[in-house]
Structure formats: structure tokens, C-alpha cells
């Protein structure tokens with residue numbers, strides 16, 4: 001991926017801030033509470049149910065990153081596969097990659113961490129980890145200067161729009 005993503009580092013920082021807030025609490029939003037590899041697909045399915053997207057097949061997951069790839073996960077939009085590092089699994093990471101998978105911009109070949117991605121991400125985190133977690137993530141995105149799109153519905157968020165076509 002050579003395309004620039006100006007929001008990437010601030011988006012990562014916001015997510016880290018939100019995760020830190022719940023770290024060690026032992027709740028479902030606690031990033032220290034791991035997820036077994038066998039639990040990933042079930043977690044994805046449960047998240048789709050919570051979003052009333054249960055008619056949709058869950059994403060394809062691959063447990064394993066390419067040699068030398070330091071990331072905990074990535075969405076390979078060309079193959080439509082979410083790759084996850086098997087030893088760095090948690091719910092936040094699955095939801096981050098699922099947000100890429102849902103993002104209409106990614107489907108058009110512009111994967112990134114733009115406003116639409118962030119909005120979808122907050123919807124996913126609220127559904128799967130609770131409104132407090134989704135709200136904290138939205139707050140951290142705002143504090144880090146990369147806010148979400150306010151006042152759009154989930155259905156609107158996942159529809160392709162002009163922003164998605166421009167890949168922002």
C-alpha cells in the first residue's frame with residue numbers, strides 16, 4: 001500500500017487511548033482480555049447480529065501475518081480477507097479490521113482511517129463492547145483531531161457515498 005493515509009497515526013493513537021481507558025478492568029472492553037483464535041469467527045458473527053447485519057456472511061479471517069509484517073492485523077481488500085496476528089488477538093483488533101472490511105472506501109480500493117472508517121469503527125465498538133467503549137473511542141478520535149462523522153446512522157455509514165469515492 002503506497003497510498004498516503006494522513007489520519008493513520010492519529011487514528012492509532014486514539015484507539016490506543018480508548019483501549020488504555022478500559023485496560024485491566026476485566027470487562028468485555030478490556031483489551032487485556034484476549035480472544036482465542038477459535039473465538040474470532042463467533043465474535044464477528046455476534047457483532048454482526050448486534051448490528052442487525054446477521055444476513056451478512058462474516059468476513060474471511062486468516063490467522064497469521066506475512067513474514068516481517070509487524071502489525072497486529074490488516075484488511076487485505078484485494079483478497080477480502082482479514083489477517084490477524086494469532087498471538088496479539090483481542091476484540092479491539094478484530095473490530096478495527098472489521099471496520100476496514102465494512103468501509104465502502106476500502107471496497108473501492110482506498111483503505112484508510114478517514115472519517116467514514118472512524119464512524120463505522122465506533123458503531124462496531126459500541127455494538128460489541130458497549131456504548132461506553134464506543135463513546136470513549138469517539139471522544140479519543142475527537143481529542144486526537146480526527147473526529148467521526150456525527151449524526152449519521154449505521155445504514156448511512158456503510159453506504160457508498162461521494163466521500164468513499166474520493167477515498168477520504
Ligand SMILES: [Zn+2]
Nearest residue numbers: 096100112113
Ligand atoms: Zn487500520
